[in-house]
């Protein structure tokens with residue numbers, strides 16, 4: 001690989017990060033190189049690492065120092081991102097597909113709400129998919145679909161076993177852009193990709209234990225082409241999505257609130273819609289209780305951070321030891337992959353130990 005620095009910089013080869021592997025990433029080049037090479041295993045230039053810029057699957061990058069013989073190179077530039085899903089980390093997302101099973105594991109509306117909140121933080125369209133429709137009577141499937149439609153999410157009910165709903169899903173995923181499939185472990189995210197593209201032959205595994213939880217079969221985010229210009233990301237399942245760090249961000253992440261605020265504005269500009277007299281959002285919507293639970297969770301988290309002195313003193317600044325540093329653009333912030341790995345590992349340990357009966361912790 002070429003040395004860093006050097007004389008006149010060679011033109012960068014543009015490409016897309018399709019997978020990460022330890023300290024390397026796989027880049028799919030926009031234009032094939034000599035002998036038709038399209039995928040390069042790349043390191044990351046130290047100046048990118050020093051600027052704190054994490055590379056995510058879905059990032060558009062510029063590669064230099066290419067050794068065509070061994071199909072290796074180095075990522076030297078990172079293009080600005082349009083939409084970032086924080087966990088699982090995927091950049092330039094244009095559609096977030098939240099998949100939850102109707103059974104095995106049982107559908108938990110609060111957990112689903114937390115996935116929807118995470119999906120909404122991208123600012124991109126969200127498609128809800130109910131998997132394993134073969135495990136419930138049709139009337140119950142329909143009841144779930146009506147219920148979430150009232151939340152603002154028309155859902156697709158699918159079954160890979162019965163090949164039900166797959167063509168509708170294929171159409172949705174074949175739109176140009178990058179669709180990311182996320183949801184709890186064991187709901188059948190990878191199975192549905194296999195059903196759409198049998199040639200992928202991705203690994204899936206049966207759910208296990210009393211609670212029929214997933215076994216964290218998919219370990220890495222990876223992009224697959226589904227149609228011209230349409231990529232789909234399979235992601236590792238996890239069970240407890242985090243909530244935003246600021247209570248004021250929460251209302252806009254609920255379609256029910258957005259819809260009510262579009263029709264009339266609230267009397268209070270900083271209203272958190274907790275049933276105050278005169279609040280236009282009110283409490284007469286199904287998820288209001290979970291909205292309040294999430295809000296309380298975020299507030300507890302903020303209080304805990306303030307007590308421990310780990311809360312940023314001012315927006316735009318963050319505490320590092322006893323220093324305050326400018327907060328990086330959240331789009332480019334170094335997300336703590338290690339923390340996410342630890343959490344996934346912890347979750348799989350908990351599940352191995354027969355799973356716990358406690359509901360997801362609203363404080364994240």
Ligand SMILES: Nc1nc2c(ncn2[C@@H]2O[C@H](COP(=O)(O)OP(=O)(O)OP(=O)(O)O)[C@@H](O)[C@H]2O)c(=O)[nH]1
Nearest residue numbers: 160186187188189190191204205206216217218237
């Ligand atoms: N009954 C039923 N089971 C299904 C269906 N689709 C997938 N499964 C089963 O669900 C289990 C988990 O499937 P996976 O595709 O590995 O689940 P995943 O969401 O990718 O799980 P992680 O990779 O751990 O996040 C497997 O045993 C599948 O056979 C379905 O439509 N109906």
Ligand SMILES: [Mg+2]
Nearest residue numbers: 189190217218
């Ligand atoms: Mg999987």
Ligand SMILES: [Zn+2]
Nearest residue numbers: 266271273279
């Ligand atoms: Zn209000």
